[in-house]
Amino acid sequence: xxxxxxxxxxxxxxxxxxxxxxxxxxxxxxxxxxxxxxxxxxxxxxxxxxxxxxxxxxxxxxxxxxxxxxxxxxxxxxxxxxxxxxxxxxxxxxxxxxxxxxxxxxxxxxxxxxxxxxxxxxxxxxxxxxxxxxxxxxxxxxxxxxxxxxxxxxxxxxxxxxxxxxxxxxxxxxxxxxxxxxxxxxxxxxxxxxxxxxxxxxxxxxxxxxxxxxxxxxxxxxxxxxxxxxxxxxxxxxxxxxxxxxxxxxxxxxxxxxxxxxxxxxxxxxxxxxxxxxxxxxxxxxxxxxxxxxxxxxxxxxxxxxxxxxxxxxxxxxxxxxxxxxxxxxxxxxxxxxxxxxxxxxxxxxxxxxxxxxxxxxxxxxxxxxxxxxxxxxxxxxxxxxxxxxxxxxxxxxxxxxxxxxxxxxxxxxxxxxxxxxxxxxxxxxxxxxxxxxxxxxxxxxxxxxxxxxxxxxxxxxxxxxxxxxxxxxxxxxxxxxxxxxxxxxxxxxxxxxxxxxxxxxxxxxxxxxxxxxxxxxxxxxxxxxxxxxxxxxxxxxxxx
Numbered sequence: 001x002x003x004x005x006x007x008x009x010x011x012x013x014x015x016x017x018x019x020x021x022x023x024x025x026x027x028x029x030x031x032x033x034x035x036x037x038x039x040x041x042x043x044x045x046x047x048x049x050x051x052x053x054x055x056x057x058x059x060x061x062x063x064x065x066x067x068x069x070x071x072x073x074x075x076x077x078x079x080x081x082x083x084x085x086x087x088x089x090x091x092x093x094x095x096x097x098x099x100x101x102x103x104x105x106x107x108x109x110x111x112x113x114x115x116x117x118x119x120x121x122x123x124x125x126x127x128x129x130x131x132x133x134x135x136x137x138x139x140x141x142x143x144x145x146x147x148x149x150x151x152x153x154x155x156x157x158x159x160x161x162x163x164x165x166x167x168x169x170x171x172x173x174x175x176x177x178x179x180x181x182x183x184x185x186x187x188x189x190x191x192x193x194x195x196x197x198x199x200x201x202x203x204x205x206x207x208x209x210x211x212x213x214x215x216x217x218x219x220x221x222x223x224x225x226x227x228x229x230x231x232x233x234x235x236x237x238x239x240x241x242x243x244x245x246x247x248x249x250x251x252x253x254x255x256x257x258x259x260x261x262x263x264x265x266x267x268x269x270x271x272x273x274x275x276x277x278x279x280x281x282x283x284x285x286x287x288x289x290x291x292x293x294x295x296x297x298x299x300x301x302x303x304x305x306x307x308x309x310x311x312x313x314x315x316x317x318x319x320x321x322x323x324x325x326x327x328x329x330x331x332x333x334x335x336x337x338x339x340x341x342x343x344x345x346x347x348x349x350x351x352x353x354x355x356x357x358x359x360x361x362x363x364x365x366x367x368x369x370x371x372x373x374x375x376x377x378x379x380x381x382x383x384x385x386x387x388x389x390x391x392x393x394x395x396x397x398x399x400x401x402x403x404x405x406x407x408x409x410x411x412x413x414x415x416x417x418x419x420x421x422x423x424x425x426x427x428x429x430x431x432x433x434x435x436x437x438x439x440x441x442x443x444x445x446x447x448x449x450x451x452x453x454x455x456x457x458x459x460x461x462x463x464x465x466x467x468x469x470x471x472x473x474x475x476x477x478x479x480x481x482x483x484x485x486x487x488x489x490x491x492x493x494x495x496x497x498x499x500x501x502x503x504x505x506x507x508x509x510x511x512x513x514x515x516x517x518x519x520x521x522x523x524x525x526x527x528x529x530x531x532x533x534x535x536x537x538x539x540x541x542x543x544x545x
Contacts, residue, residue: 017117023051023110029545031075031086033066041066042103042114045075045086053114054089055101058082065100069513069537071544075100078509081425081453081466081516088122093450094428097148097191124154126201128439132157135232137210137220138240139163140172141424142407144191145431146238146438151200155439157235159202162222166207167264168197173424175267176287177457180294189264213239213382215403236402236438239382239391240430243375243408243422248282252346257353258369261291270370275300277367280356282343284308284315286456288372289326293458296333305336305364307343307356314456317465318504319472319488325481325506329459338364375422377409387411390420395446396437397430404437406430414447415520416468416501423454451520464509466516467502467524476530479508487511489530496528514540 026032031045033056043056043065056065058077068078075084082096089100104118136143170189178184197204212221218237222230245260259270281288295301312323341358356364379385390411397404407427411420429450436444455464461484469490479486487508489500505512514537525534
């Protein structure tokens with residue numbers, strides 16, 4: 001009897017894993033997703049008589065890829081613009097860290113049968129450059145993605161990550177977006193789990209201080225706790241030292257109870273110390289705004305006041321109308337703003353924060369101060385850096401032969417020109433490009449074919465920004481910012497024939513994806529086209545056929 005029951009269970013499992021789909025449902029050159037009873041999603045793509053089946057949830061945070069867009073062989077996630085090859089699921093653009101799981105399917109004539117228990121094995125042999133050693137300085141997004149991509153595209157040499165952090169690589173954007181709000185546990189922050197490095201045969205040297213980097217020799221100097229130096233030389237050297245918080249020179253910035261947010265330890269300290277506190281946040285950039293949102297959602301603070309010199313928040317990124325929408329949102333949640341004044345000093349009582357003195361002479365009571373006053377690239381340990389605003393590198397991020405500079409420190413060319421961009425997705429893009437450069441691969445897009453992108457999450461609302469604009473003050477907005485339903489296009493000047501250099505979306509995800517694709521291909525709409533009713537989704541699709 002037990003044997004019969006076992007066979008019946010096996011049949012149920014087999015039936016559950018077999019999904020039948022009509023071919024006619026899927027347009028040529030398109031895609032369609034199918035939600036299953038167990039909450040899984042199957043994505044089918046089609047090119048003429050060829051069909052491909054994938055796990056339809058974006059591996060980043062689970063968006064339904066069927067709600068995204070397809071442009072040529074590019075499947076673009078609607079939320080954070082992770083991009084995958086429609087033929088094999090290969091990762092083309094982060095912020096996803098890996099490609100799509102692909103399933104076997106059977107052609108049944110007018111229909112397809114997808115077997116979700118039969119996954120196509122895409123593992124590659126790590127047989128390239130087996131006698132070499134790559135040293136990566138920095139365990140942030142750029143450093144992690146370089147190592148991860150090297151291992152998953154065939155690199156067989158030794159990989160060492162040297163990091164000042166005492167944690168394995170983790171998802172830093174989630175610190176201010178979710179972790180401090182109590183919406184994600186610490187163990188969920190780590191890329192690939194706590195044993196990622198061991199599984200990928202990568203040596204992690206954590207809590208290590210690199211005191212000097214010598215690019216011409218491909219050498220780093222590590223200083224131990226005793227002050228002794230250890231020299232390490234590599235065949236390939238990747239420098240991804242990131243950025244560090246700027247500490248303004250006002251009195252009291254070193255008092256107990258003053259915090260910055262850059263790493264997991266910072267986030268844990270702020271989270272633990274904020275309970276019952278009157279918190280003052282200095283700075284109205286996206287870090288300051290996200291920290292305020294997270295602390296409010298955590299529900300433990302007594303009050304939050306945000307101090308800003310101007311009357312706008314995120315003023316170098318968003319227009320006045322979107323700034324006002326964000327301000328109103330925070331005010332509805334109980335946040336107070338002090339605009340139009342800088343900070344003169346942080347007062348303390350017995351060494352602990354007691355208040356913040358503004359440049360207009362007023363004082364705000366505070367038990368805790370969080371500085372969201374920007375960051376500066378960590379280039380001081382790199383010999384012969386040739387630009388005060390970052391490390392000048394080529395389109396493959398190479399500084400010298402076999403030496404690469406990535407992430408926040410890199411002043412690199414992209415679609416928008418040569419610039420240094422402190423965005424998480426850019427750091428991940430850098431990792432993909434650097435890994436391809438080390439392996440000598442020519443089938444990976446260089447930086448000049450990639451678009452900057454970042455997002456901010458505040459009280460469950462997502463603001464998504466694609467491109468890079470010199471100013472947010474020459475924009476054209478469609479929709480209603482106050483209802484978090486709009487898209488705004490930014491131009492570097494007010495000329496009618498100027499092309500949009502960036503766009504920002506509140507709830508208009510497909511339009512932003514379409515804009516990004518047009519921008520990537522050098523066909524961003526002009527001001528005149530936008531004003532004339534340019535259908536951005538139709539135009540992007542037409543261009544990709």
